[in-house]
Amino acid sequence: MSWLFGVKRDGGGGPPTDMPPPPGDGSAGGGGGNPNEPEKSRSDAYRFDSAALERAAKAARELESSRNAKEALELSKLQEMTRHSELVAKAKEYEAHIEQMKLDSKRVEGDERRKTLQEETKQHQMRAQYQDQLARKRNEDQLLQQSRANDENLRRQEESVAKQESMRKSTIEHEMELRHRNEMRRLEAELSAKAKIDRENQDLTLEQIRLKAAENRTTVLESIKTAGSVLGAGFQAFLQDWDKVIVAAGGVSLLALGVYTARGATGVGARYIESRLGKPSLVRETSRFSVLEAFKHPVNTVKRLKLKPQDALSGVVLSPKLEERLRDVAIATKNTKHNKGMYRNILMHGPPGTGKTMFAKKLAMHSGMDFAIMTGGDVAPMGKEGVTAVHKVFDWANTSRRGLLLFMDEADAFLRKRSSEAISEDLRAMLNAFLYRTGEQSNKFMLVLASNTPEQFDWAINDRLDEMVEFGLPGLAERERLVRLYFDKFVLQPASEGKRRLKVAEMDYSALCSKIAKMTQGMSGRGISKLGVAWQAAAYASEDGVLTEKMIMERVEDAVKQHQQKEQWLSAQERREFKTGGYHSQKDDQAAPNTSSAAPV
Template identity: 65%
Template structure:
């Protein structure tokens, strides 16, 4: 731009110089000159097409600008433009330098990253090499152990073979010694027999004479002994018969001896029965709360606690439906008042599915009434055979000796109280049933009879005539099952987990919701099955590694219990009619 305005920068960038000289004009530049025909055109140089008019106008404009009042402003403007260009060049140079620095930093970062990767790879390779060396060392150690084990086994096998060989050699030596000893013994016995036979043959006459003399002497001795004994016995009998005082004393002594033996025998039998009735328990009784002398001597602390214990609630720990609970509570109150007034007890029949609380209520009823209880099973009567009648009488004799009154609970009573008209019952069992009917023909103020059965329709009609009240223990409903689940959950899971004395912990979940869910899933199950389910929860926790019972573990045991219950119901239906969906009359 400077040369356009005629400005020539000096060393300091100030002052204006003359405009650049114009190129010299060439002749014939315009119009191309005159050429004659046949002449070759003149050669063109680089200035042949240059138009100097533009330069002239520029020079003219520069002269005008020089003499103009805006010359200084134009110069400043040109300087500012030149400075702007220089600043732009400097900024570009700085940008270039920054880009170079950024490239250098990126190169340094890339080198550092590459170095880090290299170190990481070297570390990984070192670790892999160390692991491989450790694996080789372990493998080498295992190989050494295996070799040592094989060597030990080989040594042991060689030792066993050596011992076996030594034992075989010792056995062979012993057998050989025994064989030689036996041969020597046989030879010795044979030699002695030959010598004895030879001596007997040589001394046969002498031996015969000795035998004859000994026989004659023995015969003479026996005859003399018989004569002497007959003489003494005859004289003694003659003297005894002639003396009437001796005869009378002898007869009286023999009579008194016979009377003493007979009396001692009968007295021993009576004393044995009394001791058995007072001190022991009959063989038919499996469990009893009655305190005997032997039990008091063996367990004095437990007996004292039992004597000092207060009467319990008849329905404590027993979960029943509201209607059944009200009915059995009336029975408990009536039994307790009967005991206080020393009136006649009533006989009760409790029937229903197994595990519905019949035995538990019978025990609670006895403890609530202040009575003793005794539990027998009907299945124990049939195997006794002919002794069943005697055992039955002993049972009722023992029951009549109770001072507090006895509640006799007969579980599975249909096992021996069957109908006598059927052919399935044996003569011994029929006689035992008759003895039972004889001892229970009238009500007693000494004992109360409580029968439990799953099949009451098989009872003999005389048994039904002796029952005053029948109570049906049905399967628990939804509310009763929930109460049972909560009670057994507290007893077998929650209490052991909170006491901290056992290896049992409980995970965190909603216990009440889980008990309600379990009660809903266990429809048709008895109280005993629910108790077994709670015990299985406890056993599952004990079997775990950390002893913690989780909700999933409880669900698993519930599913197993439900499947087992369904299998039992299938078996029950397969037994025949009357044992299916309605096995018990209501």
């Protein structure tokens, strides 16, 4: 193995490898010197190594004589070219690195400029905010100073007015005192002068009094004598003439008979007018025509006369099963009226606000009958007059030509069990009168009772009932229909008319109604109708009159909280009664097939 120009050459003719030449021995290379001898090392560094040249010359001779000399030279060229290309690549990589550094520098410069602009903008905003705060504080100080000045001026004005009022009051009091003194002085002078005159004329006054008394006494005595003589002569002549006595007795008898007859006829006529044209005191509302109501409300009377029979279920939202049952009741009532048959008595029970009163009115209008509404709470306070009032109601009902639907709301307040200790004797007598008048079926009137707690009815009242209908709380589908109905009635229609200060913002109407229906679980139809009024009021209370979805949901959340609070106020007994009566709201809005629900519109 030999070395040629720092390239190791294998003696067997193999390809040379790029390896550094081995270090010289201790005598030639100086590599084995002692590092503790610096002077010797420095002299070895400048020493010429002739052995290396000899080895190079020897290697050159061997290479020339070798058959692989040409390949070695080509390999050396290729190695040089490879190194050159690597150097060029490194140079280009260095240039690319320089360009990347320039780009990074520009990007950093841009970031710094952007940060500088942001900082300047922030400083400008802070300066503007500070100036705005200073301006606001200056305005507040000015307003405060102006308010203090106004208060001071007002206080001074009030003090001035109070001072003037005090001066005026003192002046008036002084004038009144002076006037009183003058009046007292004048009265004293007049009284003293009158007393002096009376003392001087006392004898003349007494003489005048004696003369007037004697003259009056003489006149009275003469009048008595004249009247006695005239009456005695007349009575004596009357007794002597029997014809005059008989005529006088007959006249007195006829006068007494006329007075008694007129009194009786007046009472009978009054009762007839009251039963035909008047309205009993227990009836709160009626569609029956009366002269007194016509004079009080002529427009409503004309409108009522123009009403035509309509569908009994129009405007009432209820479950399909209950709707089918009530429609059968309406058809049966209408046909009974047309065929002059006997009416059936109905009990409608359920929680408040589920449409019992509304359906009763619709039923009367559908069948062409008159309706009259009374409440059980009005009967008990009447006391001893209650029995007469109950009879007057039924007498008035029997005089109806079209037939009368007598609807009693809150019937449990009147028709309680007679065995209860809480019921009074007067109320028991009124209940007996009611049972007497409803003991048989009638073709003149139809009795419809409504109650939240029908279990309190007397057993005889239950015997009078022909059919019972339960009005439950609306389910999910009914609540959604109610929400849509009231939203259209109280919001969309007034907004579309353009006559009110009411507008509606853009919103997903269908999704909103479905969401509200899910939130209002357990609420009655009346409670949902109050939501429509609350939405309208919210729009009127806003600045621009625009009803937004946020305002709607706020009112719904408030209504739900209030409903929950009302349920908490119910006593344990009331909750148990509602649950046993089937009026509690179901947790699952997918009601069973036999569940009914209704709500008024």
